[in-house]
Amino acid sequence: MTPAERRVAREWKTIQAMIRIYCRNNHGGRGALCEECEELRLYAERRLEKCPFSDEKPTCVKCPVHCYEAGMRERVRQVMRYSGPRMLLRHPILAIRHLRDEKLPLSPKAQKVAERLKQQASGS
Ligand code: SF4
Numbered sequence: 555m556t557p558a559e560r561r562v563a564r565e566w567k568t569i570q571a572m573i574r575i576y577c578r579n580n581h582g583g584r585g586a587l588c589e590e591c592e593e594l595r596l597y598a599e600r601r602l603e604k605c606p607f608s609d610e611k612p613t614c615v616k617c618p619v620h621c622y623e624a625g626m627r628e629r630v631r632q633v634m635r636y637s638g639p640r641m642l643l644r645h646p647i648l649a650i651r652h653l654r655d656e657k658l659p660l661s662p663k664a665q666k667v668a669e670r671l672k673q674q675a676s677g678s
């Protein structure tokens with residue numbers, strides 16, 4: 555596995571762990587996820603599979619594109635807000651590594667996209 559592949563695998567593990575924590579504490583989901591959370595997990599998986607950045611992928615939180623549709627984006631945000639602090643207790647190593655990944659600078663490809671979007675937004 556390349557370092558980039560390891561980062562993406564780590565992010566995927568982190569998202570799934572966060573959804574599990576959220577579901578267990580808010581929907582009583584033990585073992586299996588409830589339908590709603592499973593839908594969110596599958597959606598995140600599909601987004602990850604279609605991510606245009608491949609091995610230059612930033613963490614989704616720092617992504618300039620944010621490919622999630624608005625409703626799903628809000629749902630994943632809610633999960634992260636709730637589970638983020640709890641991750642340190644339940645999965646400390648994964649949480650610390652993920653926080654470190656989030657601090658990495660954007661890849662050249664992601665930076666280019668971010669600049670292009672900024673230009674488009676300012677109309678130049
Ligand atoms: S939010 Fe960005 S980094 Fe995450 S899957 Fe979508 S395009 Fe890729």
Ligand SMILES: [Zn+2]
Pocket residue numbers: 576577578581583587588589590591592
């Ligand atoms: Zn749930």
